[in-house]
Amino acid sequence: MDKSETMDPWIKASVISYILISIMNFIFVILKEENHGFKDSMVDIGKVFGNEHHLHGHIMLLIIVFAAVLLLLIYTPLNDMIADLIKMDDYQKAMYWIMGSTAITSLIILVYFYTIAF
Amino acid sequence: MSDAFLILGHATLGMLAGFLLVFVYAELHHASEANIMRIRYLGTLGAIFAYIGIYMGLDFYLNSYGADKAIIKAGDWDWAHAFFTETKEHIMILAIFLLFITILALWKTEPHKDPQAKKLLFALVGILFLGAIFLEGWGAIMAYGLKEGLLG
Incomplete structure (x- = not known):
């Protein structure tokens, strides 16, 4: 049996969404610090969801993107296509993607912030 | 909820979540039919504690932290905000999604039968536990930054 057939589609989809969210997260951080217009946009999104803090908008936007991508991947053939593209055909590969995304995002x-603070 | 309740609850639930995740990490080493449900329930409980802890911390941060931030930035430890608070708030976001994947992996895989699924759970639980330790420590540095600002 093909390994990808044994992997739970929800886990596969959530790991793919997580990779996207990890990249978006640090891009948002840098845009927020470098571009005041972007911070205002996050404030506006935050207001829609009940708090005008930019972080509230930042988190709500990422949760919405994560959920939208997750559902898109679950209900379309995109899940297998992307998993094939990034060679995520078993849980061990999913583990490498999670560890890699987390480590790289956290490091960036x-x-x-170290360069800003010191 | 009072600010003290929010911030102390945030730290306590973060530590409890970390404790449960270590428990799950240890149980995973000898996962079997006998303890798989305990692994799933304890892991899920740890994730729920973490989610409530994150919610309490965010509530404090979004609504009450402004005054503390001004004191920290005016004090000798201004980097406690510029580096530790800013880093903590953005790395914490990853935990929101990692906790969701952990709950999925706990209930949708069989780590007691599939060694790869077990490795995935080891990685998830391990990252989250390390994250809990770092976030607790950075929170303590923020609190000390506030003290430095007040003692000025």
């Missing part, structure tokens, strides 16, 4: 955020 750490280094970026």
Whole structure:
């Protein structure tokens, strides 16, 4: 049996969504610090969801994107196509993608704020 | 809810979640039919504690942290905000999604039968536990930054 057939589609889809969210997260962080217009947009999104803090908008937007991508991947053939593209055909590969996305995103955020703070 | 309740509840639930995740990490080493449900329930409970802890921390941060931030930035430890608070608030976002994937992996895989699924759970639980330790420590640095600002 093909390995991808044994992998739970929800886990596969959520890991793919997580990779996207990880990349968006640090891009948002850098845009927020570098571009005041972007911060205002996050404030506006936050207001829609009940709090005008930019972080509220940032989190709500990422949750919505994560959920939308997750549902898109679950209910269309895109899930298998992207999993094939990034060679995520078993849980061990999914583990590498999660560890890699988390480590790289965290490192970029750490280094970026270090340069601002010190 | 009072600010003290929110911030102390945030730290306590974060530590409880970390404790449960270590428990799950240890149980995963000898996962079997006998303990798989305990792994799933304890892991899910840890994730729920973490979600409530994150919610309480965010509520405090979004609605009450402004005054503390001004004091920290005016004090000797201004980097406690510029580096630790800013980093904590954005790395925490990853935990929101990692916790969701962990709950899925706990209930939709069979780590007691599938070694790859077990490795995935080890990685998820391990990252979250390390994250909990770092976030707790950074929160303590923020609190000390506030003290430095007040003692000025």
